[in-house]
Amino acid sequence: MTERLYTELAWLPRPPENFGALCKSLAADDAPGAMARSLANHALDETQAARLGRAIMRCARPLAPLLPFRLGLIGNGTLDFLVPVLVASAARHGLALECIQADYGVSTQEALDAESRINRARPDAVLIAIDYRGLPLRFEVGSQIAHAADIESAMAHLNAIRAGIRTHSGAISIVQTLAPPPETLFGSLERMVPGTPRRVIEELNLKIADSIPGTQDLLLDVASLSETVGLAAWHSPAQWNMAKLAFADHCLPVYADHVARLLAALRGRSRKCLILDLDNTVWGGVIGDDGMDGIKIAQGDATGEAHLSVQRMALALRQRGIVLAVSSKNTDEIARQPFREHPEMLLKEEHFAVFQANWQDKATNIKVIAETLSLGLDAMVFLDDNPVERGLVRQMLPQVAVPELPDDPAWYARTLAAAGYFDSVAFSDEDRQRAEMYQSNARRIALQQEAGNIDAYLESLEMEICFAPFDRTGRARISQLINKSNQFNLTTRRYTEADVAAAETDPAVFTLQVRLRDIFGDNGMISVVICRKTTPETWEIDTWLMSCRVLGRKVETMVLREILLHARAAGIERIVGVYRPTDRNALVRDHYEKLGFSLLSEQDGVTEWVLAADTDVPAVPMSVLRTTPEMALT
Amino acid sequence: MDEIYRKMTVIFQDVFDDDSIVVTPELTAADVPDWDSLNHVRLILAVQKTFGVSFSASQTASLKNVGDLVHLIQSKMASA
Numbered sequence: 171m172t173e174r175l176y177t178e179l180a181w182l183p184r185p186p187e188n189f190g191a192l193c194k195s196l197a198a199d200d201a202p203g204a205m206a207r208s209l210a211n212h213a214l215d216e217t218q219a220a221r222l223g224r225a226i227m228r229c230a231r232p233l234a235p236l237l238p239f240r241l242g243l244i245g246n247g248t249l250d251f252l253v254p255v256l257v258a259s260a261a262r263h264g265l266a267l268e269c270i271q272a273d274y275g276v277s278t279q280e281a282l283d284a285e286s287r288i289n290r291a292r293p294d295a296v297l298i299a300i301d302y303r304g305l306p307l308r309f310e311v312g313s314q315i316a317h318a319a320d321i322e323s324a325m326a327h328l329n330a331i332r333a334g335i336r337t338h339s340g341a342i343s344i345v346q347t348l349a350p351p352p353e354t355l356f357g358s359l360e361r362m363v364p365g366t367p368r369r370v371i372e373e374l375n376l377k378i379a380d381s382i383p384g385t386q387d388l389l390l391d392v393a394s395l396s397e398t399v400g401l402a403a404w405h406s407p408a409q410w411n412m413a414k415l416a417f418a419d420h421c422l423p424v425y426a427d428h429v430a431r432l433l434a435a436l437r438g439r440s441r442k443c444l445i446l447d448l449d450n451t452v453w454g455g456v457i458g459d460d461g462m463d464g465i466k467i468a469q470g471d472a473t474g475e476a477h478l479s480v481q482r483m484a485l486a487l488r489q490r491g492i493v494l495a496v497s498s499k500n501t502d503e504i505a506r507q508p509f510r511e512h513p514e515m516l517l518k519e520e521h522f523a524v525f526q527a528n529w530q531d532k533a534t535n536i537k538v539i540a541e542t543l544s545l546g547l548d549a550m551v552f553l554d555d556n557p558v559e560r561g562l563v564r565q566m567l568p569q570v571a572v573p574e575l576p577d578d579p580a581w582y583a584r585t586l587a588a589a590g591y592f593d594s595v596a597f598s599d600e601d602r603q604r605a606e607m608y609q610s611n612a613r614r615i616a617l618q619q620e621a622g623n624i625d626a627y628l629e630s631l632e633m634e635i636c637f638a639p640f641d642r643t644g645r646a647r648i649s650q651l652i653n654k655s656n657q658f659n660l661t662t663r664r665y666t667e668a669d670v671a672a673a674e675t676d677p678a679v680f681t682l683q684v685r686l687r688d689i690f691g692d693n694g695m696i697s698v699v700i701c702r703k704t705t706p707e708t709w710e711i712d713t714w715l716m717s718c719r720v721l722g723r724k725v726e727t728m729v730l731r732e733i734l735l736h737a738r739a740a741g742i743e744r745i746v747g748v749y750r751p752t753d754r755n756a757l758v759r760d761h762y763e764k765l766g767f768s769l770l771s772e773q774d775g776v777t778e779w780v781l782a783a784d785t786d787v788p789a790v791p792m793s794v795l796r797t798t799p800e801m802a803l804t
Numbered sequence: 805m806d807e808i809y810r811k812m813t814v815i816f817q818d819v820f821d822d823d824s825i826v827v828t829p830e831l832t833a834a835d836v837p838d839w840d841s842l843n844h845v846r847l848i849l850a851v852q853k854t855f856g857v858s859f860s861a862s863q864t865a866s867l868k869n870v871g872d873l874v875h876l877i878q879s880k881m882a883s884a
Contacts, residue, residue, distance in 0.1 A: 190818065217818055217850055224821060250842050412861055413845040420853070 173399045175581070176424050178213055181573040181589035183564070185212035193225040202226075203233035203266065208568060210262035216255060216422040223254025226261055236266035239433055242288040242296035242341060243269055244277035244331070246304025247416030252426065259426035263434035264548070274414075277304065278327070281334035289338035295436070296335045297344045297390070297429060298328070301416040302351070302371060310365045311355065317364035321374050328378065332387055343387040344432065347375040349396035349404050349417065388432055388595055395428055396421075431593040441571060441591040443545055444487055445536060446480075447554035448498035448505055448527070449718075452517065453477050454579065456718060458504050458657035458754060468514050476579035480553070481516040483583040488521055491601035492592055493543060495524040497535040497552070499721055501657070501756055502527045529757060531624060531722055532559050533566035551591045555579065556719065557690040558631065565627050625791065628723060631688040633792035635725065637732050640674045640681040647695045648683055651715060656754035659715040660747065660761060678703045679712075680736055684729055686720055686792075696720045697729055707743040709733075714747070714761075724790040730765050732794075737783040744780055751775040808855075808874050815850045819843055829871030857881060 174180065186192065192209055199205045206226050214222065226233070239260065243249050253269045260267035270291040272280040277300060280286040288296060305324040310316035332343040350371040354360040360368040375393045382389045396404040399421055406418035417425065434440065449456045454466030454473040466474040488494050494517075498505050505527035509519045519525065524542050526535040532554070540547050547569040554560050560572045573589050575582055594601075640648055649667040656662065665673075673679045684697035697716040701709040711733070716725060737745055747762040759777075763769070766787070767779035812827040820838050833839040839847075851873065852858050857880035867873050 194823075215853075217846075217853075220846075221818060221821070248842075248845075251846070408858065408861070409849070412848070412864075413842075419849050 182213040193222050196225045197229045202229045203236040206261040210258050216419050219258040220254040223257035226257050233266035239265045240268045240293040242293035244272040244280050245299030248414045255422045255426040259430035263430040281331040284338040293341045295342040302348045314364045320370050346390045347393035352401040431590045435595045440594045441551050442549040443493040445495045445497050445552045450555040479583040493523050495539045497532050498527045500527040629791040634687040635792050636685040636795040638797040644683045651698050655715040657757050661750045662752050709742050710746040731787045742783050747779040749777045819846045831870040
């Protein structure tokens with residue numbers, strides 16, 4: 171997670187294995203525009219982006235829903251490599267880009283000549299991709315007069331190009347700041363000596379930026395981008411000499427993405443709403459299980475500070491007009507508690523326009539948030555630490571931007587910022603107030619129908635569930651889960667590690683430890699079951715708990731199948747389940763009813779349920795592994 | 805050696821957008837219709853990236869065919 175976060179577009183998912191073949195099939199696809207956008211939304215390197223760009227350029231059919239955009243390109247370096255990468259990056263941001271390129275080395279003439287190829291093409295905008303080598307800069311070291319003359323003539327040169335474009339084509343100019351070369355003559359003194367590249371370029375960059383407001387033109391802050399990536403990585407003397415590349419080719423994807431963001435912002439395509447997951451995103455830990463004392467959000471704790479930086483970023487975005495919302499798998503009351511009571515939380519309930527904490531899938535919740543705010547799904551960004559939730563939302567709602575996140579929360583805020591979802595071309599008073607307008611009472615919205623076909627997605631996760639009886643290896647984790655799980659926990663009975671060890675050999679007790687793997691990796695132990703024989707034909711489920719991380723994946727159905735299988739093998743006829751309410755486990759109040767149990771009794775909120783052991787429970791798409799050595803199961 | 809040619813074939817197919825290209829030591833720019841100066845740069849950049857090596861201008865200027873290029877890659881990888 172260094173400069174590669176930027177150059178490798180690490181907020182985007184990796185491209186599929188058959189990316190090349192998919193590019194080839196683009197021309198024959200029924201919806202080439204949508205397909206181009208979906209292919210472009212991967213972390214493409216310069217070769218892959220160029221390949222996709224060329225495929226898009228070859229495609230003869232309309233590229234709707236991509237919006238057409240004509241971009242003129244002038245510059246002092248080789249522009250040919252830029253064109254296909256720009257086309258692919260524009261598709262990522264919803265634009266069908268057509269590039270009109272000036273011939274090599276004739277940028278000024280192209281701008282000033284009314285009959286030039288670019289001016290005749292009537293582009294929407296012209297990118298003036300000129301670096302310091304393309305401006306009349308003499309860098310006469312030590313002379314204040316030469317220093318001022320350099321700045322004056324460079325500004326005059328740029329202004330002439332801009333005026334030519336405006337007069338002859340009516341297009342907007344996109345003006346770049348300059349990336350200074352990393353080589354210095356004086357080291358630290360350089361910045362103090364007039365006429366040196368460092369000092370001239372620094373002053374010139376400010377002048378360029380100040381020349382934009384009040385005109386129709388836009389700024390592409392190449393200076394900032396190149397500093398972020400690192401000037402030594404940005405400038406490749408070998409590539410300049412070989413092919414006149416104004417910056418190293420591995421920086422092409424991030425440069426082109428910045429251009430495309432600007433064009434998308436110009437077309438009003440910037441994102442407007444940030445939807446936050448809570449557990450392990452806004453704070454460390456799971457509020458429902460760890461409680462107010464257990465979640466990490468305090469200063470002085472590295473994990474807590476990482477999550478605080480996410481909060482700080484969200485708050486800063488809100489101050490510049492980005493609407494905030496919550497989508498969390500939680501009980502509403504519990505999810506709100508840290509916002510109300512935790513002293514170190516920076517985010518408060520009133521900062522959110524919509525607060526969706528429930529047990530519905532997140533795609534459905536995000537649709538509700540978009541409808542409530544009357545914003546399109548393509549205005550939404552969804553930040554979640556859980557790769558399964560990210561994958562689900564990407565699949566169900568491809569318009570929503572869902573950044574990939576690294577494992578370490580310390581990098582969440584930077585990754586979100588690097589993606590540039592909220593880049594815009596203006597900042598008005600209205601922007602400042604927008605977030606307020608969507609306020610102020612965080613509302614809980616009625617649940618709606620599921621957003622799409624969840625089963626197909628679950629199948630794509632290639633889940634592998636692994637059942638084993640309690641054993642020495644699992645003992646510590648089993649006991650930890652028994653003593654920590656609050657939400658998906660039917661009886662909330664706590665047992666010591668010694669109790670767990672005793673259960674391993676107790677003939678009147680049936681135990682299960684459950685692990686789950688999927689395409690994103692190993693979730694580890696996620697569920698624990700203890701059944702006690704209460705009559706020769708009856709097992710009572712003493713303990714059934716599950717990690718909320720795997721909610722909504724039908725794990726509980728598979729666990730029930732496993733219990734029934736073992737029960738029949740042991741000559742058991744009935745399974746009895748008990749729900750004992752606490753202030754944390756309302757989530758599983760209807761657990762047994764949903765699984766097909768019948769109500770036996772109810773007293774003080776405690777419910778008792780029964781199911782015949784020969785009940786047929788349909789399997790769900792996941793493969794089953796067992797380590798049950800002494801028992802032959804069918 | 806075979807591994808280098810296998811990777812070279814993938815690079816060529818990518819750069820020239822032509823899945824029918826099979827890279828042999830004798831292959832030259834004259835054999836591939838789109839092998840112009842721009843695609844030559846693309847090719848050299850992709851080769852450097854794929855094999856984690858870098859060439860000087862004089863080294864690439866003296867190449868006569870793909871066999872020469874592969875020898876250059878091998879010598880760079882051996883000295884890395």
